[in-house]
Amino acid sequence: MIQMNGVVKRYKELVALDHFDLHVQAREIYGLLGPNGSGKSTAINCMLALLTIQKGDITVFGQQMKPTSYALKRDIGLVPQEVALMEELNVQENIDYFCGLYVADVRKRKQLVDEAIAFCGLEKFRKFLPKKLSGGLKRRLNIACGIAHKPRLLILDEPTVAVDPQSRNSILEGIRQLNQHGVTVLYTSHYMEEVEQLCTMITIMDKGKAILTGTKDELKASVNLGDQVRIRLVNHSRQDVDAIRQLPFISRVDVQEDTLVLDMTRGESKVAGLINFLEQRDIAIGEMSLRQPTLNDVFLEVTGKELRDSV
Amino acid sequence: MFRTVFQYNLLITLRQKSVLFWSLAFPLLLSTFFSMAFSNIYTAEIIREPIPVAYVAPAQVNPLYNLKDILGDIPLGQDGEARLLELHTAENTEQARTMVLDGQVAAAVMDGGLPQLMTNRVGPQQVVVKQVLDQVDATKQTITGLMRQNPLIPVSHIAAELNQMDYTQTASINRDRMTPDSIYYFALLAMTCLGACSAGAMIVILQQADKSAEGARGAISPASKWLRVAAAGTASWLVQVAMSFIVLAYMTLVLGKHLGDNIPYLLVILAVGTLMGFLLGMAVACMVRGSANAILGVTTSVYLFSSFLTGLMSDRVKRLVDTSLPWLSRINPGTMIVDALYSLYYYRENNYQYLISMLLACALFAAVVAVTLGRRYHDSI
Numbered sequence: 016m017i018q019m020n021g022v023v024k025r026y027k028e029l030v031a032l033d034h035f036d037l038h039v040q041a042r043e044i045y046g047l048l049g050p051n052g053s054g055k056s057t058a059i060n061c062m063l064a065l066l067t068i069q070k071g072d073i074t075v076f077g078q079q080m081k082p083t084s085y086a087l088k089r090d091i092g093l094v095p096q097e098v099a100l101m102e103e104l105n106v107q108e109n110i111d112y113f114c115g116l117y118v119a120d121v122r123k124r125k126q127l128v129d130e131a132i133a134f135c136g137l138e139k140f141r142k143f144l145p146k147k148l149s150g151g152l153k154r155r156l157n158i159a160c161g162i163a164h165k166p167r168l169l170i171l172d173e174p175t176v177a178v179d180p181q182s183r184n185s186i187l188e189g190i191r192q193l194n195q196h197g198v199t200v201l202y203t204s205h206y207m208e209e210v211e212q213l214c215t216m217i218t219i220m221d222k223g224k225a226i227l228t229g230t231k232d233e234l235k236a237s238v239n240l241g242d243q244v245r246i247r248l249v250n251h252s253r254q255d256v257d258a259i260r261q262l263p264f265i266s267r268v269d270v271q272e273d274t275l276v277l278d279m280t281r282g283e284s285k286v287a288g289l290i291n292f293l294e295q296r297d298i299a300i301g302e303m304s305l306r307q308p309t310l311n312d313v314f315l316e317v318t319g320k321e322l323r324d325s326v
Numbered sequence: 327m328f329r330t331v332f333q334y335n336l337l338i339t340l341r342q343k344s345v346l347f348w349s350l351a352f353p354l355l356l357s358t359f360f361s362m363a364f365s366n367i368y369t370a371e372i373i374r375e376p377i378p379v380a381y382v383a384p385a386q387v388n389p390l391y392n393l394k395d396i397l398g399d400i401p402l403g404q405d406g407e408a409r410l411l412e413l414h415t416a417e418n419t420e421q422a423r424t425m426v427l428d429g430q431v432a433a434a435v436m437d438g439g440l441p442q443l444m445t446n447r448v449g450p451q452q453v454v455v456k457q458v459l460d461q462v463d464a465t466k467q468t469i470t471g472l473m474r475q476n477p478l479i480p481v482s483h484i485a486a487e488l489n490q491m492d493y494t495q496t497a498s499i500n501r502d503r504m505t506p507d508s509i510y511y512f513a514l515l516a517m518t519c520l521g522a523c524s525a526g527a528m529i530v531i532l533q534q535a536d537k538s539a540e541g542a543r544g545a546i547s548p549a550s551k552w553l554r555v556a557a558a559g560t561a562s563w564l565v566q567v568a569m570s571f572i573v574l575a576y577m578t579l580v581l582g583k584h585l586g587d588n589i590p591y592l593l594v595i596l597a598v599g600t601l602m603g604f605l606l607g608m609a610v611a612c613m614v615r616g617s618a619n620a621i622l623g624v625t626t627s628v629y630l631f632s633s634f635l636t637g638l639m640s641d642r643v644k645r646l647v648d649t650s651l652p653w654l655s656r657i658n659p660g661t662m663i664v665d666a667l668y669s670l671y672y673y674r675e676n677n678y679q680y681l682i683s684m685l686l687a688c689a690l691f692a693a694v695v696a697v698t699l700g701r702r703y704h705d706s707i
Binding site: 060063065066067082083085086088089091093095097098099100101103108111112113115116117119160161 | 535
């Protein structure tokens with residue numbers, strides 16, 4: 016569906032995309048995950064032939080993407096990061112206006128607009144101007160304007176920024192439904208939880224480069240991450256901590272005052288083995304919590320830094 | 327698609343409060359103010375109170391001609407008993423001078439031979455006193471001349487004839503008998519036309535991907551940029567033209583201001599002038615790199631600077647620019663519109679050179695837009 020090969024984009028001295036590759040198959044929900052400034056929006060703008068590129072090639076639907084590729088554009092929908100609405104038009108008029116750039120037939124367009132309004136839960140707000148809408152509703156309207164013409168490929172650039180949790184869940188659910196109806200989705204975000212929850216394929220990018228690509232399990236497997244246990248021990252000695260370090264299923268131990276943070280190796284859960292070991296040494300457990308590895312852990316493992324924002 | 331973009335941009339323009347204010351409400355308010363300020367300027371009595379004047383008697387009084395009685399007898403207004411000049415006797419020239427400097431009187435008249443007039447400033451009162459003295463002296467010379475020719479003519483008959491005689495007739499400077507204050511209304515119409523530059527800039531901002539998110543959304547649609555710009559631009563320009571026509575209709579039909587009989591040609595000037603202002607705004611927006619606010623700021627600055635140079639805020643500036651920097655006057659879009667409108671006042675026939683200049687300027691601005699908007703890729707968004 017989308018092929019980006021060796022794309023280089025420079026803003027004077029700054030290399031925004033550094034031999035960037037992206038391959039999106041049909042009917043995927045493809046996640047592009049990276050911190051702010053990693054090049055996600057730049058990649059999308061290049062993909063849509065809005066920006067000049069210095070190297071590489073870009074094809075969409077198997078054809079080279081150019082500013083005059085009107086036939087290709089007919090099947091693409093964009094939900095930009097910045098809310099793009101006409102402030103002087105109400106909800107219904109905004110959707111109709113932008114849908115009108117794709118669909119000329121008035122009757123057909125009316126039906127599409129009604130469907131988009133219903134899909135995004137904006138029925139009660141048809142006559143509202145954008146300035147009267149909350150942030151979450153504006154985002155929904157932003158999405159409605161991008162999907163009304165029923166595109167085959169939908170690109171969403173950080174659609175849930177500054178959105179309340181309820182609206183966010185509603186947006187994510189809507190995207191799943193669109194995908195179930197055959198729409199290919201390219202979803203960019205710096206919120207790992209959304210990408211983990213939603214996307215079938217993920218590319219992690221940083222500083223204009225694609226660092227890792229795969230499903231979330233593949234990504235976690237590629238850095239050999241297992242569960243993480245936080246445990247507060249009641250009575251333990253230094254020798255006990257050293258012994259825990261020596262356990263074969265423990266890859267790393269961090270001591271934070273009286274709490275141990277243990278990274279376990281991948282595979283079946285090793286928690287039972289850890290508890291048995293502690294019982295054998297008569298070490299009482301004060302508190303214990305288990306966390307499965309996240310994409311943030313993958314990013315940290317690969318780049319040495321964290322994804323800067325989280326939900 | 328053209329129709330959809332056109333219809334919605336008509337709606338968008340009509341709902342933009344800034345457009346409604348600067349293109350419609352502001353000119354209507356200002357023209358109403360003009361009407362109130364200039365309403366009686368050619369018929370009203372400028373002097374409503376007697377003018378205090380110091381009078382110094384001549385060394386020798388002429389029994390046949392008493393200037394003091396003549397000056398003191400001039401009526402104020404067409405009816406009523408008040409007198410135009412309130413005479414204060416001064417012993418001598420020095421005392422009269424003191425009275426003028428102290429502000430006790432507006433002027434001082436020293437009688438004797440040719441009367442002398444002393445003032446320390448120029449204002450309506452001083453002008454009236456001088457006019458009176460000139461007229462008295464002219465009448466005296468006329469009567470004296472006639473008496474020399476025919477000493478038997480009674481003076482009272484001559485005086486009666488002179489009172490009914492007009493020495494000049496008012497000739498209209500223009501063919502349509504517009505009054506001089508029409509210039510101010512034309513200046514306001516020129517500002518209204520030039521103000522369309524903001525609307526032109528907004529069209530570029532909303533349709534260019536590197537200037538707004540709305541432009542980016544439009545750029546990835548199958549509607550070509552030229553279609554969107556043409557449709558949106560036509561709609562916005564038509565609204566601007568309609569508003570200038572409404573302002574003209576208000577001036578002529580509601581305020582009753584006579585702006586000439588050549589209304590069709592005036593409408594053409596307004597339409598072309600608005601187009602020129604609109605395309606100027608588009609050209610500025612295409613050339614300026616920066617945010618939407620920066621573009622609108624530059625456009626407003628161009629509009630204000632152009633208006634200033636045409637004398638729309640101070641008429642002395644226009645004369646200064648015309649004489650000192652004539653080349654600037656020729657390329658200033660605001661001057662082109664103002665001169666085209668002023669030509670209706672000053673020329674007896676349609677002067678098409680100004681209209682042709684405006685059309686050439688429109689073509690130039692359109693070329694700038696075509697070249698710069700033609701770029702399809704952007705370096706950054």
